[in-house]
Amino acid sequence: MPVLSHVPNARRWVPVTVVVAALLAGCEMPLALAPRGPAAAEIASIWWILFWIAVPVSVIVFSLLGIAIVRARAIAREQDEHDEHDVRVAERLRETGADVGLPEASRPARVSWLEGRTTGFVIIGGGVIPTLILIFTTVMTLQGLAVFDTAPEDVAYSVTARGHMFWWQFEYPDHGVVTANEMHVPVGRSVRVELESADVIHSFWVPQLHGKIEMIPGKTNVIHIQADEAGTYFGKCAEFCGQQHANMEFLVIAQEEAEFESWLEAQAADAPEPTDELAQRGRDVFVDSQCALCHTIRGVNQAAPGVAPDLTHLATRRTLAARTLPNVRGNLGGWILDPQGIKPGSRMPAVNLSSDEFLALLEYLDGLR
Amino acid sequence: MSVHTEPPATPLLPLYVLGSRSPTWWGMIGLIAIEIVVFGGLIAMYFWLKLANPSWPPEGIAVKPLLLPTINTVILIASGVAMIVAKRAIVRGNQLVLKLGQVVALILGLVFFTLKIVEYSGYDYDWSTHAYGSITWTMTGFHAAHVISVVFKGIIVLLMSLRGMFRPDRHLAFEVSTLYWVFVVVIWLPLYFTMYISPRL
Amino acid sequence: MAESRYDGYGPQFSPPPEDYRPDPDLLTRTWGPLPGIRGFFAVVNYQVVGMRFIVTGFIFLLLGGIQALVMRTQLAQPNLDLVSSELYQQLFTMHGVTMMFFFAVPIFEGLAMYLLPLMIGSRDMAMPRLGAFGYWIYLIAGITLYTGFFLGLGPDAGWFAHAPLSSDRNFTPAMGMDLWVSAIGMLEISALVAAIEIVVTIFKLKAPGMSMARIPIFVWAMLVMAMMIIFAMPAVLLVTVAVGLDRMAGTHFFNAAMGGDPTLYQHVFWFFGHPEVYIIFTPALGVVSAVLVTFARRPMVAYSIVALSFIAMGILSFGVWVHHFFAVGIPPIGLSFFAVASMMVSIPSGIQMFAFIGTVWTGRPIVNTPFLFLIGFVVIFVLGGVTGVMLAAVPFNWQVHDSYFVVAHLHYVLIGGALFPLFAGLYYWFPKWTGKLLDETLGKWQFAIMFVGFNVTFFIQHILGFQGMARRVYTYDADLGWGTFNMVSTVGSFVLAAGILVFVFNVFWSLWRGRDAGQDPWLAPTLEWSVPSPPPQYTFLEPPVVRSLYPLWDPGAPDPEFDTAADRGERMRPQIRQDVRETFGTSIMDGEPESRVNLRDNSLWPFFAALAVGFAFVGSMFSLWFFPIGALLFYGTMIGWHWPFSKEIAT
Ligand code: HEA
């Protein structure tokens, strides 16, 4: 990873980071600050620098304000003790309920002499010093941008991620794989992700791997992600896209490369033939019902592309309906019977099935490994 | 000799003032500023959409013809000139030219509007054909609405001048309405450039 | 005194009456309202219109706050089912729209309307009927919006309604978004006319002697706010119209399939949207300055630098709009430019903060309720400001954009930068408006409750953002581990709301039982404290003249050597007639008296004109034909508005 060579920056901060974060959060690191890939690590390192600028800036400003109040009130008290007029004014003000201490003259006769006395303080403290700090943060931002602007040299795989109203389609064009709501990547390899949208704007966000980039109709955005550790990462649609924006989530599953390759191979295959009779009937139910209008099961039917998730290897997926439900048989059945109850506003209608048909269909779908 | 100096005689304050001394005039400047942003936004949207599309106007839509719109632009400019002439006239106290200028300007404004309709009814695409149609119809329509509204307003101001209400030192209503008229004329020029000239460059 | 109206040509120059003396009775008759119900709709007086803006704006704060509380309750625990997803999306849209458009902007416009004439020494705003018109449209827009909401047809695409979700009926079939188009359209008109009125008033109606270097900082802030409205709001008018056309007329501005471009929407909207947040923040700074000077009991330090920093902020804020959508895939050169600009826009704020601290430093501060709110303002706003700077660092922005980190930022700057200053201002001017002081003890409690509640609610949301909680989600799963922090945030929001309830109680209690304020309870420096509380309808018995920046602290010496504008104004005073609505018209820069300005009096036409506009906009939700009809009606009302077309209008 030559382009991201200064990522170890992040590690330098780790000790302090841990302490502060423990204080801040009182528990483990939130996802965005527990990066598992170079892009997210770069961002986290930027954050920690920003954070360590923000803390002293705020503390200094608050202290100045505090000192100003305490000091000026002390002066006021001291001066005012001798001045009868001021005591009268103080009484007058106290009538309003104000805690005035003992103010000195409240209506200074000629006040213009004060104008400009503290101009230097304002210009240097409020203008010059912040400008210097901001120049620093700007340079850091531009450096960070440069990092993201350079595409890694050894892109291993390419994925097209397509946002749909409330689910995700992932396509591996070089391998003939289409799947939904679950993106597999090889550990330690850079993957090129092309982001597209089928309807409205969505936003692709995997906090531990990369910042978010939007999926915009009529436009293709490209990012490179890489997971440094095997694992399952939480992904989320971040741009409001309609009623089920909340349940438009997905998983990124990082596997060792060999494992990943065999996953690709399995996914590229057509759907397995149903073995028992019930499942065979289930397949017929699927083909004859409305399901087949929207959903494709490769080797069985070909629905209009991009309307609904490809179900060819449905049973291999961990979740249903964009991470709304864990993929177990009971949930699958519940989803087919009442998608609108589970995910109101999703684009799948409830389909009328007799209980026989339903059981057969369930048996079939559950076997789509 | 007295040590006191008499304060200088206090001048009398006028009630009727023109131009930047009058709040109403500033109100009109404010309105014009707002409109400039709106028209500027439309033009920016036009060029943005142009950049976002591979061909502009899109395949199947011809570049707008130049002749009629150009004549029409000249007509609109002439109406603005007529208003300015009328404005100059009232400052000199010439009531006749004041009225004549306005009548000419109104007629030219209506001619402009009519030719606009003629031009647009000749196009075989509308706002729902393509984003190109959306933006050009909106730009024209919005401007045409302005022409119509200044004509309406102009009629009232003309009635006022027919009743002899304007004087060399008192014609704020007329001044302000001329200002707006001239704005509607001038703002047409960038629109004209955008829609008719820029696709040919 | 007989005539109360101009009879056509008034005399261009009228010599002062021989027996000039200020006549409160006559002035009251001249400036007073019409009787009865008609008077209610016809009144144009700035105090009435300004107070209507303030009260209505505050009601919208409560409504928006209640929506926020419902949202927070829904989010308190994972998978709660208090509101449906459908209602939730309407709730956050209504909350955002209410707070940004119907609370924050109008309430500060109201403050401006009520206070500008008092502060600059005029008897009314420059275009009283326009002000009344602006209020009526605002009210109609609000009623329209809320009627739709209560019918279950609230807008549901977020306050900034990104296309194509908002602009395509396939994605938002309900009428909510049409409602958004209409309501926002009307609101923009209201804000624009108010802005024009504010600018013209500040330009032309300053008291003799009040040069641009002598206007209170508050007036500078309002001037900058109004200018920003004039240059920013037309963009949102344009974009709402484009959305309306896409939905109603079948145009394709934002439809990528037909040559449109969804990102175009974001550019035009945020060209307005970023200045919008400063449109809210700048007047709040004006309030802060006014309150601060009084309670620090010393002049603002670096007056001219602060005024310049407002102007700089106003101008710079037009160059940073892209930072609201860094994530749409902008070329790096564009990202760099807008990142740099967004960082730069912080510098004026730094100057303002240090000027406030400097003023306290050189002052003799009195720490009472308004001052406490100022402290709260500095603390909260600075925290929000530094998270703003973080958000401007693009790669970091990609991580937290559209997450609760942004929700936290925006509430820190909006509540810290606008709501706290607003409360400071309300405590400060309430005695002027009502003649009663608000209760101090309650005020201090309110501050403490709000300060704690606020930070509990929103600080923790920064971390939620890091945890991956995107904004605008109606619920979340338990396994994400967001439950505890959300619960804390919810509890905090109820504490915050309790603070606001204390204020509501305080207002009613003080109106009933409050201490009398007298003319000038704070011994403040600006002109509004030189008249009784509440101010008479004619405002000033005699038009004031001004010789210094702080006229009540430092009256400034009349200088016979020089014929200053103030001296001349003093001598010309008797020329301002008392039997018609007249006030001084002065030059912009120097406050030289130039003319007598005749202000329009009470009239029902502004109300009718607003009805016509409402007819056009509300009707256009159903058919676009309502628009031309409404325009014609409006045209008719304009004739009535300017009637009589006597010689008077020909001026
Ligand atoms: C009152 C309103 C207000 C104010 C004043 C600000 C002020 C600032 N805002 Fe904020 N902002 C909003 C209201 C406001 N904002 C809202 C409502 C949104 C969200 C809209 C939505 O999506 O719904 C938003 C969103 C927003 C974003 C987009 C986030 C996203 O969606 O991804 C960004 C990004 O750059 C940003 C930046 C800034 C910056 C740099 C400032 C600066 O002006 C801040 C400057 C102030 C300071 C820095 C503090 C004082 C200075 C000092 C004490 C000097 C020393 C300081 C330093 C050296 C750092 N804001």
Ligand code: HEA
């Ligand atoms: C000035 C602006 C402003 C203000 C003051 C507030 C105030 C509050 N806001 Fe809001 N907020 C926004 C502007 C503002 N907000 C914007 C622009 C958005 C983005 C919207 C979008 O995404 O489109 C947003 C979004 C937003 C969200 C994110 C929603 C989401 O993304 O899903 C949340 C969630 O916690 C929230 C909470 C709150 C809370 C708890 C308050 C509290 O301060 C509220 C305090 C409580 C009250 C004011 C009520 C007090 C009254 C009573 C208790 C009743 C009394 C009744 C009578 C007397 C009759 N706001």
Ligand code: CUA
């Ligand atoms: Cu897709 Cu939010």
Ligand SMILES: [Cu+2]
């Ligand atoms: Cu912004």
